[in-house]
Amino acid sequence: DGGITQSPKYLFRKEGQNVTLSCEQNLNHDAMYWYRQDPGQGLRLIYYSQIVNDFQKGDIAEGYSVSREKKESFPLTVTSAQKNPTAFYLCASSRQGSTDTQYFGPGTRLTVL
Amino acid sequence: QKEVEQDPGPLSVPEGAIVSLNCTYSNSAFQYFMWYRQYSRKGPELLMYTYSSGNKEDGRFTAQVDKSSKYISLFIRDSQPSDSATYLCASKGGFKTIFGAGTRLFVKA
Secondary structure (H helix, E strand, O other): OOOEEEEOOEEEEOOOOOEEEEEEEOOOOOEEEEEEEOOOOOOEEEEEEEEOOEEEEOOOOOOEEEOOOEOOEOOEEEOOOOOOOOEEEEEEEEOOOOOOOOEEOOOEEEEEO | OOOEEEOOOOEEEEOOOOEEEEEEEOOOOOOEEEEEEEOOOOOOEEEEEEEOOEEEEEOOEEEEEEOOOOEEEEEEOOOOHHHOEEEEEEEEEOOEEEEOOOEEEEEEO
């Protein structure tokens, strides 16, 4: 089955720690995205990548970092510089092109203890 | 002003009712419009995708876009308890997609 997988489903972090969220897709999509979802707010774009070895900051990139070494993978690191990291994180992918819609993974719930 | 505005609800209806969900957007450059359904603690699932003004129907779901008033609607006929979820509208112009905050829908059996 083609799709997007995210792991882990739940993640707990102590203050001051960096954590990495995994996102893998086997849809052969060129573009991948990371969003953050908080209650009562729309999805906010953290980073996106249109092609391997290239990525761009979204609206709320501070305190986050990404890499895109393989087409299938787009991991997100939440660093200790992110002051309010507790949220639901969603990864998405799409084919290249302005007409293509995004398909989402199941999400990772990150909680800071 | 947010680029895509959506009433958060919650909206509660009896089973079998017709549901109307709505969004407004502010950017005239948006040309593509989507509706996603999101169950609790799950990722959003694409329901409908439309281009420009007009209606698009898929089973019990109808998406409607009125570009003159910058208004997007999703109608659900014969609503079922399994339709209980959060519905996100989204608008796309160029590469960027802007999402509404979502409307929570409860369909009571």
